[in-house]
Amino acid sequence: MYKEKLEEAEQRLYLFMVQYLGGPKHYNEMRGLPRLRIRHQPFAIDEDAKNSWLANMRTALDKSNINADDKEFLWDYFVKTANFMRNK
Numbered sequence: 001m002y003k004e005k006l007e008e009a010e011q012r013l014y015l016f017m018v019q020y021l022g023g024p025k026h027y028n029e030m031r032g033l034p035r036l037r038i039r040h041q042p043f044a045i046d047e048d049a050k051n052s053w054l055a056n057m058r059t060a061l062d063k064s065n066i067n068a069d070d071k072e073f074l075w076d077y078f079v080k081t082a083n084f085m086r087n088k
């Protein structure tokens, strides 16, 4: 789906999550307001793409050593936001 440099996409998601979780606002300084739904518009995100994205995030959460409450918090946020990103 995304043919550019993955390291840069990883960095954007990282900075966004840091900011969303109350950390420094480097994402906004670098990219402006998130406007995530508009930024995802160029990509066809259907139910399969959404589920695939969520499955990867589930794997990442399961591998991480953060506590169960934080995992649940992040998972709820990912599910809710991924549903909002669906545009097909």
Ligand code: HEM
Binding pocket: 001, 002, 008, 009, 010, 012, 013, 016, 031, 036, 039, 040, 043, 045, 049, 050, 053, 054, 077, 078, 081, 082, 083, 085, 086
């Ligand atoms: C529903 C499944 C999703 C798919 C298939 C998807 C796919 C993509 C793709 C292809 C990009 C472009 C790469 C880039 O410019 O960084 C992107 C960017 C991004 N995505 Fe997603 N995404 C999904 C859900 C989400 C969710 C749930 C979040 C937030 C929790 C999120 C946060 C971001 C951010 C912060 C960017 C970078 C925006 C920018 O500054 O340009 N995405 N996504």
